[in-house]
Amino acid sequence: MASLTKLVSEPSTAPQAKLPKRNSLGRKLWNSRYMYAFVLPGTLFFLIYKYIPLFGSIIAFQEYSPFQGFLHSDWVGLAHFKRIFDNPEVIQVLVNTLTLSFLQIAFAFPIPILLALMLNEVRIEWVKRMLQSFIYLPHFLSWVVVIGLVTIFLRSDGLVNHMTAQWFGWDSVQFLQIPWLFKPLIVLEVIWKEAGWGTIVFLAAIAGVNPELYEASIVDGAGRWRRIWHITLPAIRTTIIILLILRLGTVLDNGFEQIFLMLNPYVEEVGNVLDTFVYYKGILQSDFSFATAVGLFKSVVGLILVVSANRLAKRFGEDGIY
Structure with missing residues (x-):
């Protein structure tokens, strides 16, 4: 009994696992x-x-x-970076890239905002859901499928030429080989494929608007257009600015797959962008160092644009991305 009491009273000398502190x-x-x-x-x-x-x-x-x-x-x-500005081909590629990016910002970026505003005004819920599903469904198609559809419609013996020849007697037009038509086609493809998906972000922002603001504006006699202009657009302005800043960060990134699939010798002069140029130089011509320098230059410019746009937004009293 005494030995049992001593065993209970004495602390155990066996090693115990140390538990982390509470905080x-x-x-x-x-x-x-x-x-x-x-x-x-x-x-x-x-x-x-x-x-x-x-x-x-x-x-x-x-x-x-x-x-x-x-x-x-x-x-x-820095020899390869010097080659970027000494090479006339790189200057032309850079001009093509910037032109195409700003066309997309000017025409493709506002489309999701307009679609979100229009969908928000649809009062029949099942119609709204059906329209939203219909317009963002193309997002799930790969660029290979999209370009394949465009080719089927616009090639010399495609559907468009067949219809115009049958209805109006017009000659066949080589749409995919017209240089001035290349950039509009790229922008239209981006709008058709991605605009519906972009509406999800803006619809989510619109859903956060206080309904009492709309009710008060209706009592004051504000019409639908005034409610959109004075309530909805100011409510999603921060979201628009943040997405615009992020888009500016990819201004030198036009998307390799789409451009590569649309390129052909007839439109290469106006359609060759930095993404495809890096592929041709780095993979086909094995000029790895110069292609890497071009890619690094593109990334640095994108970073500078994001930081500058973010500071500009904050200077005007808006919320930036950080």
């Missing part, structure tokens, strides 16, 4: 482990495909050779 970082991470598990796949995606490849940008400052590798290729400093 320690380890305890917080453990308590939120399921939330971080959901975040982990997206984090790994950006880490593997976005951040780790940034180390490969070092070849922009080298005369890179696959046989010598990163460590033994000769350093050339």
Whole structure:
């Protein structure tokens, strides 16, 4: 009995696992482990495909050779960046890229806002849902399918030429080989494919508007147009500015797949943009260092545009992206 009492009264000398303190970082991470598990796949995606490849940008400052590798290729400093501004072809490609981007900002960017405003005015709920589903369905089509449809309609023996020849007796028109028609076609394709999907963001912003504002404006005698102009648009102005800032960050990124599938020798002079130029130089001509320098230049310009647009928005009293 005495030995049992002594065993109970004496503290145990066996090693015990140390638990994290209540407010320690380890305890917080453990308590939120399921939330971080959901975040982990997206984090790994950006880490593997976005951040780790940034180390490969070092070849922009080298005369890179696959046989010598990163460590033994000769350093050339900023020579490849100097080539960007000395090469007339790069200047033409840069002009094509900027022209196409600003056309998309001027015409494709406002379309989702207009669609959201119009859908918000539809009072029959099932009609509203049906229209919204119909207009954002093209987003789920790949660019290969979209360009394939455009080709079927606009090629020399396509549907449009067949209809115009049968109805009006017109000669066949090579729509896909007309240089001045290339950029409008690109913009129209972007509008048809992506405008409906962009309305989701603006409809969500409109849904957050206080309904009492509309009720008060109706009592004051405001019509539908005045309610849109004085209530709806000011309510989604912050969302519009944030998306515009993000769009400016990709002003040198026109989308490789769409442009590449639309290019042909007849429109290459007006349709070759930085994305396709990097592909031709880096992959087809094996000029890896120069192609990397062009891509790095594009990324730096995009970063500068985002930071500048964000500061400008804050100077005018708007909320930026950070």
